[in-house]
Each structure stands twice: as C-alpha cells, then as structure tokens.
Amino acid sequence: MSSPPPNHLVIVCGHAIWSGGPANGWDEREWLIESYKRGETPTFIEHIRAGVRVLAGDERAVLVFSGGPTRNETQLSEARSYYNLAAANGFFGLLPFASSRILLEERALDSYYNILFSVAEFWRAHATWPERLTIVSHAFKRARLVDAHCAAIGFLPLDRVGFVGINPPGVGESRLRESTGVSGDGGGAHVSREKAEAMQGVQLVVGQWADDPHGVGEALAGKRRARNCWAVDQRLFFSEEERVRSGVGTRVLGDGSEALDDNGVRPWGTMGGDIEAR
Template identity: 35%
Template structure:
C-alpha cells in the first residue's frame, strides 16, 4: 500500500524531439531567467533524485507536478514533461518505479505543487499519505518546509525535503526567492497580488485548479483564501 508521497516539483515544459538531448537548455521552454548553463541538467537531476528515492521505498508513490504553464510551449504540462523524459531515460536504471509514478497537471506554483499533489495522491491511492518528501532546489527548502507545509498544516515530523543547488550561473536566484518567500509569508495561499497574477499567467490554456470533487475531504482547504492559516478539519490531522 502506498503511504509515502514523493513530489518532484516541475520547473519547465519539455519541447524537444530528441530525448537524448534532454540535458540541453534548447530542449526546454525556458523563461529568460532560466536560460543559464546547467538549468536543463538540474531538471534531470530532480527527476533522477525523485526516481532514486522512490526506488528505495516500495511504498512510495512518485508524482511529477506542474501544469500547462507556458502558452508558447503549447498545451503540454510540466508534470507530463518530466514523466516522458523519465520514460525515455528508462527511469534512470529503475524501471520498476514506472508503475508507481504519476503526474499532477494543474499546479501553477510551488504551493499548488504541494496542495494539489495531496489531492492527487488521494485520487490514486484512495487515502492520504503518511509521509511527504519534496524534491526541488535547495534554495526553496525553507519555502516548502515552513510556509507551504504550515499552510496545509502537515506535521513537520512527517515531512522531508531533498534537493540540489541552483546552477552556479543562475544570477539573482537568491533575490528572486527572497521576494517569493516574502509574498507567501504575507499571502500563504496565493489569493491575491502578484502571486495570483502569476497563477493566472501560468494558466494560458484555462485548465484551472484541481477540482475538489476529486478529494472531498480537502474541499474547504482547496477553496480557502485569506492571510490567516486555515483552521478547518483536515483528513491528515483530525483537527
């Protein structure tokens, strides 16, 4: 039975045709700030790390999360991009993980990566996970471990984070992360301001958020908006 949710947060859409070149920036649709040497390899590192973590735990369900975020890339999702790159790479030597790997294709930012993948896990497994592991850039660890985890009120003792550094040439990454952290600190659920505007920009095909009918016990949390922490009952803590 799946008890461990492994989440790999997507960062780009794959647009190449030769998957042997997935480590090249030209194979991905990148925003200007992502067009640095080593960016594409960092995506592969996250994919590989998620697969390796899943291979170590037969009760892990691996989710590649990210929606159809770039109009110019077409209606392709980040989550599916990571899945097909994994398939082309023969699951980096762990083909047994394939049957435990799925996509979440609605998330438009890091908070939705965490939130929507909880719903997706329930949809696939029929229950909520006991533990969560997030794979992303180490630069984003505080964002996930504190702000986002607190916002969904997931117990800290059942949360892990593993990651890789941002590429050395990613200038301004620390400053950009500081701005995002400040925004989520003021608006934990991304209800307004630049966080909401960014979500709207990242949904050019009007896919929308994940529908609460897919995880009814999360309905209130999925629809919650406000600067204060959600205080309703949640299926993973009984509060």
C-alpha cells in the same frame, strides 16, 4: 502476498518543459525555459532522477511529477514532460517494479499548489492520505516548500517531511555577486545578473508567502493567473461530491480557484486517515 498500501508521497516539482528531442533533454535547446534558467536544465534532469531513486527505495512510496502547462508554445505540462524525459533516459529502469506508482499532477502553477494538488492526487488515486512527504526541488527553496507551504496546509509535524535539494549551477556564485557587486564580463555577465536578480526575487517571494500563506492575495494569485495560459482548472476537487467525500475544508474563490479554509479540516494531519476516494 499483497504489497502494503502506499503511505509516502514523493513530489518532484516542475520548473520547465522538455519539449522532446534526440538529446533526451541534455541539449538545452530542447527545453522551454526563461532566460534566467539557462544552464539549469541538467539540474532539472537530476531532480527527475532523484525522485525516481526515492521511489525505488520505498515500496510504499508514490511518485508525483507536478506542474501544469505554463507556456504559450505548447499545451504539454511540466509534469508530463518530466515523465517523458524519465522514460526517454531509461530512469524507470532504476525501479524494481512497473511504473504504476507514478502519477502526473498537471495543474499546479506555483510551488504551493505543487504540494497541495499532489496531496489531493495521491488521495484520488489511492483512497488514503499520505503519512509522509518527500519533496524534490532546488535546495534554496526548502524554506518556502517545507517551512511555509507544508506548514500552511497543515502537514504537521514537519518531521514527516523529507527534502531532496539539488541547486542549479551558479546559485552560490549569484549570491556572491549580489553581496559583493562583482558581475563579471562578457555575455555571461548578463546571465549572471539575471540569476542574481532571480535569487533576490526568491527572498521577496518567501516574504510574500509568509504574509499570504495560501497564496490567495493579488500578488501571488495574479502570478498564477498570468501563468495559466491554457485556462487550466484550478479547483482542488473536480466535483462537490468529491469535495464532500474528501473531508477537506475549502472555499472557491472569485476567480474560480480553490483554497483551503483557514480553520478547515486537514485530514492528512491525522497521519494518513482512510477517507475513501472511490
């Protein structure tokens, strides 16, 4: 008896790159991270584990690790490093089947394209659009990922979107310091201030996405260009033939990236219509 076709896309959003090492990611020195993310790497590991667990619980799910190569030090993508870490830690042993339902989306440079590129990758691999999404990321990013990005790409109604939110340690404390002005003493105070500033930045970015839902303006597109140190292709589709076959309405921008047309067709909005990908 054949398995039912996939209809559930599980996206684990990348936040950093594990470069490998004997500690299998449990030593922060094995990671390439910004200074304000110090202490967060165990949370990234929990995101990876959580994504595999969601996949294990649904025979119709497909897991996508999403994230491009965002560091000058290596061409390794966030997505591939997450896959490597899952394998190194034996997380795929949680699965009752081979890991063939795991895909890598290795081009996204921000959270919007974590979602959009992953939806396209699902279609490219399985010749249909997902009917459901589950997004795994920081809990404090839910408003951006679900309410802003999923609504912007037309993955509606939003009750088709599940969310697994796991915050890094210190997020609550940084919000408290921001509101009270208490920053602590010693070397930890510097990191705490960085985390508090990062959380202030989260609120700023939510506002930017509200004003620019597809991230085509200079503020958001400029951040992607700055992260694209390896000149990764930012088109949604790899050829005009594929673009036409997808049925998705898009436009190619002046910098070579691709965005959804504001009034274009969103075939995933039809509850997983079978537009052939092959």
